[in-house]
Amino acid sequence: MECLPDEEYPKGLGRCSIYGDRPHTCRSFPAKLNDSNELAILYEIPSNGRDGEPAYDLCPRQWSASDLEPNDTIQSLVIAQYEMTFFKKIAAIWNQDPGEWNNFPEFIDIIYSNRISSESKNHSEPIPHEIEEKEPHTDQDSGKFRKAA
Known part of the structure; x- marks a missing residue:
């Protein structure tokens, strides 16, 4: 209005x-x-x-x-x-080894694309949705980012 x-x-x-x-x-x-x-x-x-x-x-x-x-x-x-708790975790992961600014949008996209997971076949409870470090990113291989498990 x-x-x-x-x-x-x-x-x-x-x-x-x-x-x-x-x-x-x-x-x-x-x-x-x-x-x-x-x-x-x-x-x-x-x-x-x-x-x-x-x-x-x-x-x-x-x-x-x-x-x-x-x-x-x-x-x-x-x-x-x-x-805010989730954002702080994302920032902490990125800041461990900050890459080039132009890699950041892809990093965020990977985090959010992996924010939901399925139940484990061996467990009756859902898999925890924690952010873990996969591999540090480099300028040569911007496709290897940390992801949300």
């Missing part, structure tokens, strides 16, 4: 066109999980992002609990936390 500046919205109003598909971090902003991961805690955000410059205004008012849907917010926070 967008509108031109008026008395109610002196700077106008704009909304992201991907609102329904936005990342879980954005869906739960400005909340975070408490230490036991059971409750969403709202935290205050600054009114300006950089040195009081109007171009960097963040939110027109502080948020309240009624601004967020309880179940969706907790779910988004848990998913965001899970994804």
Whole structure:
């Protein structure tokens, strides 16, 4: 939804066109999980992002609990936390032996392409979905990347 500046919205109003598909971090902003991961805690955000410059205004008012849907917010926070843990593992693997920047998209593609596996024929439980190191990548052979098992 967008509108031109008026008395109610002196700077106008704009909304992201991907609102329904936005990342879980954005869906739960400005909340975070408490230490036991059971409750969403709202935290205050600054009114300006950089040195009081109007171009960097963040939110027109502080948020309240009624601004967020309880179940969706907790779910988004848990998913965001899970994804951040996964991203940190990916970064740690890449940073062990960083390759050329142009190899990084293929590395990420391999990780995500192998994020789901089948049950083992010898086990009744699913195979763990852990990231393990396969082989370090080299400039000569960019096809040999670490993968998600």
